[in-house]
Amino acid sequence: MTILVTGGAGYIGSHTVLYLKEKGESVVVLDNLLTGHRQSVLNDVPFYMGSLHDEQLLSYICQNHNIEAVIHFAANSLVGESVKDPLSYYENNIAGTLSLLKVMNKNNVKRIVFSSTAAVYGEPKSVPIQEEDPAIPTNPYGETKLAIEKMLHWADKAHGIKSVALRYFNAAGADPEGRIGEEHLPETHLIPIVLQAALGQRENITVFGDDYPTPDGTCVRDYVHVMDLADAHYCALQKIRNTKESGIYNLGNGKGFSVKEVIEVCREVAQYDIKIETAQRRTGDPAVLVASSQKARDELKWHPRYPDLKTIVTDAWNWHKNKAESFSVVQHSK
Numbered sequence: 001m002t003i004l005v006t007g008g009a010g011y012i013g014s015h016t017v018l019y020l021k022e023k024g025e026s027v028v029v030l031d032n033l034l035t036g037h038r039q040s041v042l043n044d045v046p047f048y049m050g051s052l053h054d055e056q057l058l059s060y061i062c063q064n065h066n067i068e069a070v071i072h073f074a075a076n077s078l079v080g081e082s083v084k085d086p087l088s089y090y091e092n093n094i095a096g097t098l099s100l101l102k103v104m105n106k107n108n109v110k111r112i113v114f115s116s117t118a119a120v121y122g123e124p125k126s127v128p129i130q131e132e133d134p135a136i137p138t139n140p141y142g143e144t145k146l147a148i149e150k151m152l153h154w155a156d157k158a159h160g161i162k163s164v165a166l167r168y169f170n171a172a173g174a175d176p177e178g179r180i181g182e183e184h185l186p187e188t189h190l191i192p193i194v195l196q197a198a199l200g201q202r203e204n205i206t207v208f209g210d211d212y213p214t215p216d217g218t219c220v221r222d223y224v225h226v227m228d229l230a231d232a233h234y235c236a237l238q239k240i241r242n243t244k245e246s247g248i249y250n251l252g253n254g255k256g257f258s259v260k261e262v263i264e265v266c267r268e269v270a271q272y273d274i275k276i277e278t279a280q281r282r283t284g285d286p287a288v289l290v291a292s293s294q295k296a297r298d299e300l301k302w303h304p305r306y307p308d309l310k311t312i313v314t315d316a317w318n319w320h321k322n323k324a325e326s327f328s329v330v331q332h333s334k
């Protein structure tokens with residue numbers, strides 16, 4: 001029996017594929033490679049370049065690989081972009097998942113682990129955020145992920161498709177062994193942007209807003225190591241296999257860091273004095289997002305191994321630094 005990982009060439013997807021293989025699972029990847037990277041997927045993992053909208057291809061994969069469960073990452077996932085281009089988020093995220101669920105149902109695949117997000121909460125009334133707190137998204141990205149969670153709920157009621165939705169807070173870091181890491185083009189996330197500046201790949205860091213109601217005026221986020229997220233997917237899969245119960249879980253470390261604090265940790269790790277400038281707030285950014293992950297710890301038996309921000313930034317830094325060094329070696333040898 002095999003697990004289909006959609007979006008398995010993306011940042012969190014590729015780390016999860018690596019982790020599942022280490023756990024001895026059989027895996028196949030579907031990715032359209034619009035944002036993912038083929039080289040992030042191990043060579044011995046069957047790989048299909050294609051779209052979630054292609055029901056024929058999805059059916060082929062389910063039947064030919066004896067698919068038992070799906071881990072579903074494939075989606076557009078940028079808050080700012082979703083505000084500017086909401087319709088593509090509805091099309092790719094909601095219509096794409098609808099197509100996937102229809103094919104799963106037809107082919108009797110009854111387990112799915114879904115990449116959801118802290119963006120479903122919008123501006124929280126209190127922190128740390130609990131799963132039963134109100135979900136009122138402030139951007140189309142969060143709206144589409146919340147709509148999919150609801151679709152999964154009804155697909156379970158009607159068709160017995162069991163699901164675990166994982167609401168990630170801020171994914172960061174890289175494989176501690178340095179095999180793969182975070183590589184978005186263009187990059188919009190705070191930690192890789194700061195580290196790229198430390199490597200001289202960009203000039204300044206722009207802090208989006210310093211007038212938020214937080215201790216230093218900048219946004220506070222809960223950063224979670226990408227390998228701990230990978231582990232959570234494995235735990236979620238085991239939960240559906242063993243209990244046949246659906247559920248929704250937050251994934252974070254329960255500790256918030258402001259944008260300025262993150263930049264300070266990056267300065268310390270990279271040993272470089274990164275220059276910052278302040279600009280206006282970015283549309284759709286809530287002031288504070290910090291998770292209570294007690295439910296994931298209790299029910300999924302998820303125990304993050306890398307909760308310390310300095311460790312997360314160090315793993316990200318090693319990945320970025322080595323990539324920059326191997327690139328300059330390639331350039332040099334031409």
Ligand code: UFG
Pocket residue numbers: 077078079117118119168169170171188189190191193205206207208209219220221259282285289
């Ligand atoms: N930020 C800056 N300057 C930058 C980049 C980011 O000040 O150059 C700030 C942002 O405004 C935000 C914080 O740093 O306050 C973190 O921003 P990221 O872009 O790294 O991450 P987000 O919090 O916007 O979003 C991430 C994921 C979403 C997910 C969300 C949930 O990209 O998919 O975490 O917390 F929904």
